[in-house]
Amino acid sequence: MSISVRQLYRGLEKTQTHLVQSTEIATASMCQHLFKLSYPYGVSRGERDYLIANAVHDIMSIAIHGPITENWHYKTKQSKEITQKIVRDSSSIIENILKDTKEYASREARKIPETFDQDVRERFEGLVTGVAKKLMKKFEQPNRTFSEITITNPQKHHEGRIDAILEFSNGYGLLDWKSYDIKKANGSGKERWQLISNILLSNYRYTGDEDDWSKFRFASIVYHGGAYMPRLPIQEKHIGKIKEDRLFSYRTLCGEKVYAQKPKFCPVCDTNAEGCSDCRFYRDDARMAFAGQLPDNYRKITGQLFGNRYKVLEERAETHRHKYVASTMIEAYGERTAIDELKKYGIIHTGYKFVSADDTIVLFRKDDDETFLEPKKILRIIGKEENIPLLSCVSEQATVIRVEYCDLILNFRSKATVERAKLQLFDLPLVMIRDEINLTRRMLEPLHKFHRLAADVLIRKECYDDLK
Amino acid sequence: MSLCLDTEQLRILKWRINSKGIAACIGPPGCGKTTTGSALAVKLVAEGITDKLLLVAYTNAAVNEFAWEICNIMGPTAAREYCIRTGNRAGIDCELPIEFSINAERIRAKKIVLCTTLSLKRLSSYMRFDNMIIDEAGIERLEHLLAPFVLGVNQLNAFQTNNRNCNSINNLIDLASSCGIVATVIGDPKQSRPMGLEEYDRSAIEWVLKYGPKDTLKITHRLPDKLSGLVNDFARYDGLRSSPDIASRRLILDKSPNPIYREIIDPEEVVTWLNINGEEKALGQSSWANDIEAKVCAKICRELRYITKKSIAVVTRFSEQRRIITRYVQRSGLLNIKVSTTTGALGTQADIVLFSLVRNNPERIVGQAGTLQDLNVAISRAKEKLIIVGNFDTMLNGWSRLPSNSRYGYKSPSRRLAQLIDSKYGKLINPPSVICE
Numbered sequence: 046m047s048i049s050v051r052q053l054y055r056g057l058e059k060t061q062t063h064l065v066q067s068t069e070i071a072t073a074s075m076c077q078h079l080f081k082l083s084y085p086y087g088v089s090r091g092e093r094d095y096l097i098a099n100a101v102h103d104i105m106s107i108a109i110h111g112p113i114t115e116n117w118h119y120k121t122k123q124s125k126e127i128t129q130k131i132v133r134d135s136s137s138i139i140e141n142i143l144k145d146t147k148e149y150a151s152r153e154a155r156k157i158p159e160t161f162d163q164d165v166r167e168r169f170e171g172l173v174t175g176v177a178k179k180l181m182k183k184f185e186q187p188n189r190t191f192s193e194i195t196i197t198n199p200q201k202h203h204e205g206r207i208d209a210i211l212e213f214s215n216g217y218g219l220l221d222w223k224s225y226d227i228k229k230a231n232g233s234g235k236e237r238w239q240l241i242s243n244i245l246l247s248n249y250r251y252t253g254d255e256d257d258w259s260k261f262r263f264a265s266i267v268y269h270g271g272a273y274m275p276r277l278p279i280q281e282k283h284i285g286k287i288k289e290d291r292l293f294s295y296r297t298l299c300g301e302k303v304y305a306q307k308p309k310f311c312p313v314c315d316t317n318a319e320g321c322s323d324c325r326f327y328r329d330d331a332r333m334a335f336a337g338q339l340p341d342n343y344r345k346i347t348g349q350l351f352g353n354r355y356k357v358l359e360e361r362a363e364t365h366r367h368k369y370v371a372s373t374m375i376e377a378y379g380e381r382t383a384i385d386e387l388k389k390y391g392i393i394h395t396g397y398k399f400v401s402a403d404d405t406i407v408l409f410r411k412d413d414d415e416t417f418l419e420p421k422k423i424l425r426i427i428g429k430e431e432n433i434p435l436l437s438c439v440s441e442q443a444t445v446i447r448v449e450y451c452d453l454i455l456n457f458r459s460k461a462t463v464e465r466a467k468l469q470l471f472d473l474p475l476v477m478i479r480d481e482i483n484l485t486r487r488m489l490e491p492l493h494k495f496h497r498l499a500a501d502v503l504i505r506k507e508c509y510d511d512l513k
Numbered sequence: 514m515s516l517c518l519d520t521e522q523l524r525i526l527k528w529r530i531n532s533k534g535i536a537a538c539i540g541p542p543g544c545g546k547t548t549t550g551s552a553l554a555v556k557l558v559a560e561g562i563t564d565k566l567l568l569v570a571y572t573n574a575a576v577n578e579f580a581w582e583i584c585n586i587m588g589p590t591a592a593r594e595y596c597i598r599t600g601n602r603a604g605i606d607c608e609l610p611i612e613f614s615i616n617a618e619r620i621r622a623k624k625i626v627l628c629t630t631l632s633l634k635r636l637s638s639y640m641r642f643d644n645m646i647i648d649e650a651g652i653e654r655l656e657h658l659l660a661p662f663v664l665g666v667n668q669l670n671a672f673q674t675n676n677r678n679c680n681s682i683n684n685l686i687d688l689a690s691s692c693g694i695v696a697t698v699i700g701d702p703k704q705s706r707p708m709g710l711e712e713y714d715r716s717a718i719e720w721v722l723k724y725g726p727k728d729t730l731k732i733t734h735r736l737p738d739k740l741s742g743l744v745n746d747f748a749r750y751d752g753l754r755s756s757p758d759i760a761s762r763r764l765i766l767d768k769s770p771n772p773i774y775r776e777i778i779d780p781e782e783v784v785t786w787l788n789i790n791g792e793e794k795a796l797g798q799s800s801w802a803n804d805i806e807a808k809v810c811a812k813i814c815r816e817l818r819y820i821t822k823k824s825i826a827v828v829t830r831f832s833e834q835r836r837i838i839t840r841y842v843q844r845s846g847l848l849n850i851k852v853s854t855t856t857g858a859l860g861t862q863a864d865i866v867l868f869s870l871v872r873n874n875p876e877r878i879v880g881q882a883g884t885l886q887d888l889n890v891a892i893s894r895a896k897e898k899l900i901i902v903g904n905f906d907t908m909l910n911g912w913s914r915l916p917s918n919s920r921y922g923y924k925s926p927s928r929r930l931a932q933l934i935d936s937k938y939g940k941l942i943n944p945p946s947v948i949c950e
Binding site: 050051054055152153154340342345346349350353356357366367370390391392417419484487488489490491492494495498499502503 | 602614615616617631634654655656657659660662663666679680682683684685688689691692795796797798799832833836
């Protein structure tokens, strides 16, 4: 074998192993300055609690495998009755998720809205109505469904989590649940850009090439009472924009000097929405720096802050390195040989089978006791599907609790995750790969706050007045 | 309140109680960094100097240790009344007599808040602390240091500074001090490097050391004379010494060891280097293991467990070696033997410590196993006896990893350690062949 795994790890240190998330590409597509506000600046926008939306997502992710597909009626005119049937059939799923979410929220001291139960039920019903009214009318019952799939395309530095995929005999349909409010999906906003980004990922999943549209049938944002479907075929200029913004985001993360373009209309700055003052602050900062108006001590301090920001981003790239190593090995030697080689180095673990689950704790077992796993390590548990690239297969994340001889005990994020994994993951041959938690935003935020503090202390107010 | 501090700790306490701004306190191994920090916290609150104090560290283990120390000083009842532990529930020590909460109102009602750096995000951004103590600053980075600082900013001070001449503020530490942040940053840059990428140039405490005032503790309450001398000369602490009550402490065994192990376990010799010629093996993405060393460590542990009830720990630089040693130790049916990496061993101690070096190659490249911080941590965990297991020649002539743009490497600090042990502080022995089988 000419490429050694360790050499690959060392070699990749010198390249950039960043991945851009679909949601980040969508932000950059709205306004490139908005992307920079998150990375590298570290501005966290909005303290909104997504408790309700997350609960609805969890319910949908389980119901899509059972009540929704089971009650799928092609070309139906009785969407109301079907909706009610699905809601009735999903009652136990809803109850369990409501209970678990409330338990989690009280454990985390998060405020549970008084109308929590009602809101979750209403939004779930709204989304089911959207499916029954729009999707069932147009598309036949899917052969298979997947929910909450993470797809990584290392060649294009792109990653995203897809709410649901419906598989038909002649292709696939992509669904995105709009659960955070009951407004209609905006056909020109962030949601649509995210949808198109995710289509590129799904194309990669099914054909190995993001530009191969042969398996694509439709994509839809399902909102309360309806579904938005972009006109097909997706316009070349829109796909081009996504690719451009993906490259912009990637190069920004890599620390390259990339100039951000402000669009004719920015939904944040042009509407005075949350985050606009931070965005203006950094744009003013850049203008003053260009004009040489910044005091020396301010430039020195913010220089130190920027240096550290890019180191934080480098660390973010580090968290994706395992995926790049796996992908490079697979490309060079094929999947089977690469997996065997990566197993020898403890990067990939195979042979484990699901035994039982209790709450969020799941027991796996394999035939031998040779293992590289240790407690506290984070794993991506991949269910290996036939003819699908490894990093696009259905997967979930979990933390190692204990390793005892042939047994492996993992802790999953929530009961809903375990439930979902039982439905779509545990029956497949399991491949486990090292994963990491991304704490980039948490690390960048204090640097942003000190940047602003430095400006408050070291730049005289008159300088800003001069700028105006 | 029960507390017994040495002269060095009292000096630092007095200094930090009477001063503002940000300062560093360096604590070599066993000098009582946590004790000093906890005593400072209690004194600041008890004397009414501080109304609200934040105690923060990078790991949950360190925060829990801080909490226990405060309970020891204040007593559990007072600790319960004044302190609160917050952050991630999974990381707390359930036996702590201090309340755990993430409720903003509960936290606001207490004077001392204990939390990890990464959990600070859970605190309300409106919460303000007028004093803070930051532990483990050697493994933290600049952004970890600034995270608690954000909660200590006095906007009025910032506004006043803007109206005055602010040309004298030339670095982040000055900026933070001018905004009313009062913090004591505790750590030891010679014991730890910043977490994360190898290229991180400066740890949190090094930022403070570069721009702010500092003081160093110099009396160790863990290391007996020979070990404190070794650590002092190796890490160049400039005057680290043992506290008189433990200086002459030696290992006392319940039974005499098997003749094979007699020279290795010799209680009179505080430091023993067992010169083993095991083969190193590359494992994992960047780790190393040495099977013979792992077996030898397990055998010595088994013998030690048979002849003494003292606490035993095994330390190694590499996680793969830790995994292999753990497996051998478990297979030997040994209980209560802690096997950890040098990073995991930070802040811990044991009566007897075995240190597995792992690296052994003809080029004598010791890489990360030869860094000052890792070697320093490994040799400074033992209270009575340190047994180093590994190839002496590799360490004596060791090179750090060759830089990519140069034909020449750097001489590894492992050379100094090998020389010091061989010439002054320990005994180099060759193992009986039966041990290496």
